[in-house]
Amino acid sequence: SDPRRRDFINIAAVAWIGVGAGVVVLPLVNQMNPSADVLAQSTTEIDISKIEPGQAIKTTFRKQPLFVRNLTPKEISEADAVAVSSLRDPQTLEERTKTGKKNWLITLGVCTHLGCVPLGAGEGENKGPFGGYFCPCHGSAYDTAGRIRQGPAPRNLEVPQYTFNSDTVVTVG
Numbered sequence: 001s002d003p004r005r006r007d008f009i010n011i012a013a014v015a016w017i018g019v020g021a022g023v024v025v026l027p028l029v030n031q032m033n034p035s036a037d038v039l040a041q042s043t044t045e046i047d048i049s050k051i052e053p054g055q056a057i058k059t060t061f062r063k064q065p066l067f068v069r070n071l072t073p074k075e076i077s078e079a080d081a082v083a084v085s086s087l088r089d090p091q092t093l094e095e096r097t098k099t100g101k102k103n104w105l106i107t108l109g110v111c112t113h114l115g116c117v118p119l120g121a122g123e124g125e126n127k128g129p130f131g132g133y134f135c136p137c138h139g140s141a142y143d144t145a146g147r148i149r150q151g152p153a154p155r156n157l158e159v160p161q162y163t164f165n166s167d168t169v170v171t172v173g
């Protein structure tokens, strides 16, 4: 047969597969990258049943790091012992947690200075001089209520909107 004609048929077949794949792939890509307004309304459900007092987990919420921490009674009293008026961003632990669930500190894991992820949520990580979180980028130190206590960060770690669905499940957003 004519070799040039076979080449043409092969190229045409490859091009056709290419078009087919493109049609299939595009909707998938769109699903994996929700538009900004969809993302802004998304919620995240978190199982907190395995987080023991003194432990925290790092997860994500609207593509940002999120820390969920189960404070020990000692960490709660350390936070409560601070004179609120002495704070750069004055807030009580009570104001940063839900009624009757003061041990659950839920914050974004985003330093309010320039947005690095502070240490302290992971097992064995440096919690800094105030026992909460420590940002290694420029040394901001947060206390056990996630409040800024030292370093350049202007504000406390942000507490997102969330609700307890039960004692063990939280919906953030």
Ligand code: FES
Residues within 6 Å of the ligand: 111, 112, 113, 114, 115, 116, 135, 136, 137, 138, 139, 140, 151, 152, 153
């Ligand atoms: Fe955390 Fe600068 S980004 S101290």
